[in-house]
Amino acid sequence: xxxxxxxxxxxxxxxxxxxxxxxxxxxxxxxxxxxxxxxxxxxxxxxxxxxxxxxxxxxxxxxxxxxxxxxxxxxxxxxxxxxxxxxxxxxxxxxxxxxxxxxxxxxxxxxxxxxxxxxxxxxxxxxxxxxxxxxxxxxxxxxxxxxxxxxxxxxxxxxxxxxxxxxxxxxxxxxxxxxxxxxxxxxxxxxxxxxxxxxxxxxxxxxxxxxxxxxxxxxxxxxxxxxxxxxxxxxxxxxxxxxxxxxxxxxxxxxxxxxxxxxxxxxxxxxxxxxxxxxxxxxxxxxxxxxxxxxxxxxxxxxxxxxxxxxxxxxxxxxxxxxxxxxxxxxxxxxxxxxxxxxxxxxxxxxxxxxxxxxxxxxxxxxxxxxxxxxxxxxxxxxxxxxxxxxxxxxx
Amino acid sequence: xxxxxxxxxxxxxxxxxxxxxxxxxxxxxxxxxxxxxxxxxxxxxxxxxxxxxxxxxxxxxxxxxxxxxxxxxxxxxxxxxxxxxxxxxxxxxxxxxxxxxxxxxxxxxxxxxxxxxxxxxxxxxxxxxxxxxxxxxxxxxxxxxxxxxxxxxxxxxxxxxxxxxxxxxxxxxxxxxxxxxxxxxxxxxxxxxxxxxxxxxxxxxxxxxxxxxxxxxxxxxxxxxxxxxxxxxxxxxxxxxxxxxxxxxxxxxxxxxxxxxxxxxxxxxxxxxxxxxxxxxxxxxxxxxxxxxxx
Numbered sequence: 001x002x003x004x005x006x007x008x009x010x011x012x013x014x015x016x017x018x019x020x021x022x023x024x025x026x027x028x029x030x031x032x033x034x035x036x037x038x039x040x041x042x043x044x045x046x047x048x049x050x051x052x053x054x055x056x057x058x059x060x061x062x063x064x065x066x067x068x069x070x071x072x073x074x075x076x077x078x079x080x081x082x083x084x085x086x087x088x089x090x091x092x093x094x095x096x097x098x099x100x101x102x103x104x105x106x107x108x109x110x111x112x113x114x115x116x117x118x119x120x121x122x123x124x125x126x127x128x129x130x131x132x133x134x135x136x137x138x139x140x141x142x143x144x145x146x147x148x149x150x151x152x153x154x155x156x157x158x159x160x161x162x163x164x165x166x167x168x169x170x171x172x173x174x175x176x177x178x179x180x181x182x183x184x185x186x187x188x189x190x191x192x193x194x195x196x197x198x199x200x201x202x203x204x205x206x207x208x209x210x211x212x213x214x215x216x217x218x219x220x221x222x223x224x225x226x227x228x229x230x231x232x233x234x235x236x237x238x239x240x241x242x243x244x245x246x247x248x249x250x251x252x253x254x255x256x257x258x259x260x261x262x263x264x265x266x267x268x269x270x271x272x273x274x275x276x277x278x279x280x281x282x283x284x285x286x287x288x289x290x291x292x293x294x295x296x297x298x299x300x301x302x303x304x305x306x307x308x309x310x311x312x313x314x315x316x317x318x319x320x321x322x323x324x325x326x327x328x329x330x331x332x333x334x335x336x337x338x339x340x341x342x343x344x345x346x347x348x349x350x351x352x353x354x355x356x357x358x359x360x361x362x363x364x365x366x367x368x369x370x371x372x373x374x375x376x377x378x379x380x381x382x383x384x385x386x387x388x389x390x391x392x393x394x395x396x
Numbered sequence: 397x398x399x400x401x402x403x404x405x406x407x408x409x410x411x412x413x414x415x416x417x418x419x420x421x422x423x424x425x426x427x428x429x430x431x432x433x434x435x436x437x438x439x440x441x442x443x444x445x446x447x448x449x450x451x452x453x454x455x456x457x458x459x460x461x462x463x464x465x466x467x468x469x470x471x472x473x474x475x476x477x478x479x480x481x482x483x484x485x486x487x488x489x490x491x492x493x494x495x496x497x498x499x500x501x502x503x504x505x506x507x508x509x510x511x512x513x514x515x516x517x518x519x520x521x522x523x524x525x526x527x528x529x530x531x532x533x534x535x536x537x538x539x540x541x542x543x544x545x546x547x548x549x550x551x552x553x554x555x556x557x558x559x560x561x562x563x564x565x566x567x568x569x570x571x572x573x574x575x576x577x578x579x580x581x582x583x584x585x586x587x588x589x590x591x592x593x594x595x596x597x598x599x600x601x602x603x604x605x606x607x608x609x610x611x612x613x614x615x616x617x618x619x620x621x622x623x624x625x626x627x628x629x630x631x632x633x634x635x636x637x638x639x640x641x642x643x644x645x646x647x648x649x650x651x652x653x654x655x656x657x658x659x660x661x662x663x664x665x666x667x668x669x670x671x672x673x674x675x676x677x678x679x680x681x682x683x684x685x686x687x688x689x690x691x
Contacts, residue, residue, distance in 0.1 A: 006584060010645070010647065010659075010661075013645070013661070014661050014681070014683055017643070017661075017663040017681050018460050018663070018681035018683075020679070021460065021461075021462035021474070021665075021679030021680070021681060022462055022472075022474065024462075024665060024677065024679055025462045025463070025464045025472045025474075025677050025678070025679060026464065026472070026677075027472075028470070028471050028472055028506070028507065028508065028509075029470055029471075031508055031509055031510070039470060046673075047610060095561065097561055099515065187616070187617060187619075188619075191619040207617055207618070209608060209609070209610050209612065209614075209617075210609055210610050211608070211609045211671075211672075212609055212672055212673070213672075213673055217609075219608070219609075222614060222617075222618055224618065224619065225619075225620065226619055226620075227619075227620060327563055327612060327616070327617055328561075328562050328563060329562070329563050329564040329610045329611060329612055330468075330558075330560035330561045330562055330563065330564055330565070331469070331470075331560075332468075332469040332470060332471055332506075332558075332560065333470070334470055334471070334508070335508060336471070336506065336508045336512065336515070338559075338560055338561055339561075340560075340561045340562055340563075343610040343612070344610070344612075344617065
């Protein structure tokens with residue numbers, strides 16, 4: 001073999017092996033209406049996790065719609081059929097995506113009163129005085145009650161933002177966390193927020209995901225434990241020891257300081273905390289906390305409401321949360337359309353499946369009638385609960 | 397004659413003389429360098445390509461990836477990108493020690509017929525590391541034709557980011573394996589200039605990061621993931637659950653005593669039926685160029 005032959009052989013090998021990847025991996029499934037429908041039907045059947053809870057018979061839907069499927073069907077008609085089938089699942093995590101639209105079923109919140117009017121809140125409660133710490137809108141309400149509005153778990157906040165907000169309300173009688181109309185987002189933000197309200201490692205239930213195509217094939221339940229951001233008890237014990245050591249010195253100093261104070265004029269009250277910079281990790285463990293929810297508190301917000309509802313000092317007020325207890329996963333059809341469906345399920349420690357939504361401890365509605373009186377009845381209920389609990393603590 | 401050559405020659409000589417004064421120091425350096433280069437080109441008297449020693453190769457390549465990962469899409473994604481690779485080889489009389497590291501980045505698209513834009517491309521990142529030893533077989537003294545067999549320890553992290561709506565957009569294949577392999581080194585056409593190394597490898601036992609059936613890694617929905625949880629998701633598998641064959645052909649062309657150019661072609665086929673009913677099959681062919689130096 002001469003060099004030219006050798007070089008050509010090498011190039012031939014390169015081309016052959018590189019192009020054969022296509023043959024080895026195989027062609028894409030045929031892009032026909034019936035093929036797209038089959039793939040769609042099977043993927044939902046094998047991966048959707050809430051057929052039992054929602055009492056939806058997928059095969060019955062198939063029997064209704066399969067006869068309509070033929071290869072001469074237009075894309076619009078196919079989209080309409082597939083969207084209608086998904087609509088029956090009544091799940092906010094279920095959507096079919098095409099270039100110009102996204103199918104959805106929003107009846108899980110549209111069928112209920114809004115119980116929320118951001119414009120009204122802005123004018124009546126937040127006014128121009130609120131602070132925006134990352135995505136956390138926070139302000140003081142009357143009677144020394146802290147208020148935080150978190151509109152989307154997609155929107156982030158830093159550790160510093162959270163430290164700032166919780167330090168700001170460290171002397172409040174209680175805290176209202178308003179997650180109404182929060183459609184969810186990142187679970188990491190849920191964990192980062194809940195971390196600040198638990199004194200110790202806490203069990204929040206289990207999560208399972210589909211582990212096979214069968215209707216009951218789910219993984220062994222993963223336990224969900226959350227750790228507090230800081231070891232609050234250990235720090236408290238260490239502080240107590242330090243205080244004992246310093247107590248003797250303090251007593252001596254206090255006597256000296258009293259003498260000096262008598263000689264110097266009084267200072268104006270400090271505004272520290274108004275624009276203070278977060279300087280320490282803040283936790284809120286013992287104060288009464290109220291979480292405000294409505295039917296559009298969905299997905300990650302539903303997880304947040306569910307986890308918070310298990311804490312003893314937390315009261316959920318408003319309407320039932322919208323649900324969304326399954327992590328959605330995505331699929332692609334042979335024609336390139338994408339869709340997503342819920343493929344996990346989550347249970348609280350008492351075995352409650354949070355897909356159905358979390359019932360509030362106190363049902364409360366608000367609407368135009370209350371707005372005419374200049375109040376948001378859900379916030380006012382929250383204030384009332386905090387004041388009652390704070391008074392009970394004071395009495396003790 | 398308006399202009400005399402005599403004057404012109406005189407001017408030229410004067411110019412060269414002045415130039416030589418100006419660059420007196422630097423010219424010595426340039427001259428030395430030129431002579432050194434000449435010596436280098438004259439000294440290739442033996443086939444150092446096949447000589448014992450330590451060699452380091454650095455190079456770049458163009459990989460073409462084709463992937464069908466059914467936990468994420470029914471469609472096959474295909475596309476090219478770039479590869480950066482480096483090898484360290486220690487060639488001894490009785491064996492070859494080989495250490496290789498490569499990084500791939502590629503943009504992949506799925507094609508649908510009739511052709512239409514399905515929105516977005518998948519991005520692939522792959523890091524592969526391999527360390528192995530191949531012992532020489534046969535006792536021939538011929539340096540121009542040697543065969544070796546041995547094994548290697550491989551680690552591969554392959555991540556694909558699919559243009560999907562939520563959560564299972566990231567597909568991670570993480571594996572570390574022990575493979576058996578064979579290596580053939582021979583000069584091409586008996587020349588002292590070209591040398592070919594052909595390599596074939598097959599993992600025997602693999603610790604595979606087990607992908608979940610739904611394509612969402614457990615740590616996405618568990619708040620605190622510890623190393624124990626992560627490594628608990630590895631599964632020891634063999635050919636039937638993880639199959640990968642790698643073929644590599646390197647053609648070295650000696651340019652200097654201490655340096656050769658390398659044309660490298662690597663091809664691999666990977667198949668895993670995990671998770672159940674959602675197999676993944678992928679091939680990659682990469683043509684690259686690098687230079688190899690004798691350390």
